[in-house]
Amino acid sequence: MLPISGFPTLLYKELLRFWKVSFQTVLAPVVTAMLYLLIFSHVLEEHVEAYPGVSYTAFLVPGLIMMSMLQNAFANSSSSLIQSKITGNIIFVLVAPLSYLEFFAAYMLASVIRGVVVGIGVGLVTVWFADLPLVHPVWLVFFTALSTGILAALGIIAGMWAEKFDQLAAFQNFLIMPLTFLSGVFYSIHSLPAFWQAASHWNPVFYMIDGFRWGFFGLSDIPPATSLLVVTVCFVAISGFTLLLLKRGYKLRH
Amino acid sequence: MSAAIRVQGLVKEYRQVRALDGIDLEIRQGEFFGLLGPNGAGKTTLISILAGLTRATHGTAEVMGFDVVRDYRASRLALGVVPQELVYDPFFTARETLRLQSGYFGIHRNDDWIDYILHHLGLTEHADKNMRALSGGMKRRVLVAQALVHKPPVIVLDEPTAGVDVDLRQTLWTFIQSLNREGHTVVLTTHYLEEAETLCERIAMLKQGRLVALDSTRNLLSRRHEQQARLKLNRVPPVEIGLKPGPDETWLYGFETFSQLESMLASIRMAGLEIREMQLIEPDLEDVFTEIIRAS
Ligand SMILES: Nc1ncnc2c1ncn2[C@@H]1O[C@H](COP(=O)(O)OP(=O)(O)O)[C@@H](O)[C@H]1O
Numbered sequence: 001m002l003p004i005s006g007f008p009t010l011l012y013k014e015l016l017r018f019w020k021v022s023f024q025t026v027l028a029p030v031v032t033a034m035l036y037l038l039i040f041s042h043v044l045e046e047h048v049e050a051y052p053g054v055s056y057t058a059f060l061v062p063g064l065i066m067m068s069m070l071q072n073a074f075a076n077s078s079s080s081l082i083q084s085k086i087t088g089n090i091i092f093v094l095v096a097p098l099s100y101l102e103f104f105a106a107y108m109l110a111s112v113i114r115g116v117v118v119g120i121g122v123g124l125v126t127v128w129f130a131d132l133p134l135v136h137p138v139w140l141v142f143f144t145a146l147s148t149g150i151l152a153a154l155g156i157i158a159g160m161w162a163e164k165f166d167q168l169a170a171f172q173n174f175l176i177m178p179l180t181f182l183s184g185v186f187y188s189i190h191s192l193p194a195f196w197q198a199a200s201h202w203n204p205v206f207y208m209i210d211g212f213r214w215g216f217f218g219l220s221d222i223p224p225a226t227s228l229l230v231v232t233v234c235f236v237a238i239s240g241f242t243l244l245l246l247k248r249g250y251k252l253r254h
Numbered sequence: 255m256s257a258a259i260r261v262q263g264l265v266k267e268y269r270q271v272r273a274l275d276g277i278d279l280e281i282r283q284g285e286f287f288g289l290l291g292p293n294g295a296g297k298t299t300l301i302s303i304l305a306g307l308t309r310a311t312h313g314t315a316e317v318m319g320f321d322v323v324r325d326y327r328a329s330r331l332a333l334g335v336v337p338q339e340l341v342y343d344p345f346f347t348a349r350e351t352l353r354l355q356s357g358y359f360g361i362h363r364n365d366d367w368i369d370y371i372l373h374h375l376g377l378t379e380h381a382d383k384n385m386r387a388l389s390g391g392m393k394r395r396v397l398v399a400q401a402l403v404h405k406p407p408v409i410v411l412d413e414p415t416a417g418v419d420v421d422l423r424q425t426l427w428t429f430i431q432s433l434n435r436e437g438h439t440v441v442l443t444t445h446y447l448e449e450a451e452t453l454c455e456r457i458a459m460l461k462q463g464r465l466v467a468l469d470s471t472r473n474l475l476s477r478r479h480e481q482q483a484r485l486k487l488n489r490v491p492p493v494e495i496g497l498k499p500g501p502d503e504t505w506l507y508g509f510e511t512f513s514q515l516e517s518m519l520a521s522i523r524m525a526g527l528e529i530r531e532m533q534l535i536e537p538d539l540e541d542v543f544t545e546i547i548r549a550s
């Protein structure tokens with residue numbers, strides 16, 4: 001009997017894990033995004049026009065979709081790993097003949113899928129509030145895949161590194177949240193003071209959101225090819241680093 | 255034929271602790287092998303290295319001839335480990351747990367075998383309950399089942415009966431012994447020495463990361479020459495006879511040859527004492543264990 005890879009099963013398990021509690025993992029973030037949309041568009045609709053001819057609500061929707069996808073891609077891999085580590089059941093996977101590449105691929109892909117499922121959910125409920133064109137759909141696919149992939153990999157790193165839930169919460173609150181919030185989800189960076197405009201250029205999430213928005217409107221703060229390049233480089237670098245840690249068994253195989 | 259397990263010069267250092275301090279050990283295929291030692295001796299560390307859960311600082315380990323680092327796929331396919339800790343995934347039922355574990359090993363249609371192990375471990379009626387709802391003993395059975403999903407030629411059980419009821423011990427050993435008869439190598443660590451004594455053909459004893467004894471169970475038992483006689487007397491014997499007080503108002507006498515026993519009995523008669531009961535006690539593994547661990 002020639003054994004096939006254990007990768008499909010690990011992927012399936014990771015998908016099942018969030019799908020079994022989809023109330024928290026899918027519905028809750030969709031509702032949160034919806035609340036953001038209602039509040040911010042109500043307050044700012046009259047006052048802000050980010051791009052000529054684009055209403056503030058329409059401008060906001062892609063940012064919210066991307067932000068929800070990123071946060072959930074990160075939450076999926078990081079919480080799955082830390083839960084398995086703390087309850088000890090991570091050993092079921094570690095004793096199996098899975099390579100670190102298969103391990104990486106399963107956790108990453110499941111997190112990307114969760115991000116996309118949440119993104120579609122947010123899209124479906126927010127699309128009623130704004131007229132969204134869809135100018136470059138293929139670019140949306142690229143930006144979605146690469147951006148959720150980056151956050152999924154960051155989630156793997158955080159899940160490996162953290163030994164307690166509050167360490168993971170710190171990672172989330174002091175790194176992931178600021179990066180996703182201060183990235184132009186709620187505004188165009190041209191409306192910022194010069195210092196914060198410059199600072200935003202050091203935030204990779206800014207390029208993810210700007211590029212994603214370009215997929216809808218064909219309008220962006222940065223040339224989309226530049227954004228795609230930045231995001232691709234980030235994806236390759238962070239994935240490479242994650243693979244290196246996994247290969248070494250960092251905090252997994254003592 | 256390659257050894258079921260071969261370990262050479264194995265050293266494991268944690269920050270301050272040397273958990274394994276140069277272990278050489280070979281376990282043959284088909285053996286029922288006992289790995290004994292006090293808490294902290296390094297048993298779990300050794301097992302973790304075999305399973306790839308821990309990496310050795312120095313030395314090599316092989317399962318069925320496959321290096322656990324270089325040929326990790328083959329070595330893990332050959333090994334089933336029942337961990338010491340009672341771990342489980344609360345998201346799944348017992349059957350889902352087993353199907354997933356089977357899948358991790360690349361075996362995707364395995365329901366016949368899964369049903370077979372569920373049945374032999376007395377889990378059939380609990381198979382579709384969530385893991386959280388199972389008692390400690392039942393969770394332990396699922397852990398055993400998980401270690402067997404891929405029919406590993408080598409099965410390692412790390413204190414599988416610690417804190418477990420008699421019923422499970424019985425079920426477990428009947429099943430594991432039948433697997434051993436079919437050719438599976440079994441390695442067992444346990445605190446219950448009578449368990450090791452009845453089940454294991456060979457025994458290794460570890461202390462502070464070193465191997466302090468390695469022999470067949472029979473040789474280990476005969477290594478201790480001293481036997482004991484336990485007597486009940488009508489009154490307290492004079493000190494010169496050399497009896498020591500035992501439990502329940504008995505007196506104990508240790509001897510190596512029967513002529514020693516005879517002269518002790520003669521002294522008792524001379525002192526005018528009456529023997530009401532007498533028993534000879536064979537040495538057991540407990541004594542041997544205590545002696546070896548103390549001496550080393
Ligand atoms: N992850 C770890 N970090 C530091 N020390 C450890 C770790 N695991 C085990 N040890 C130490 O290694 C020694 C051997 O432990 P272990 O293999 O669990 O012994 P046993 O299973 O025989 O009771 C002990 O001193 C233990 O404290």
Ligand SMILES: [Mg+2]
Pocket residue numbers: 297298299338412
């Ligand atoms: Mg132990």
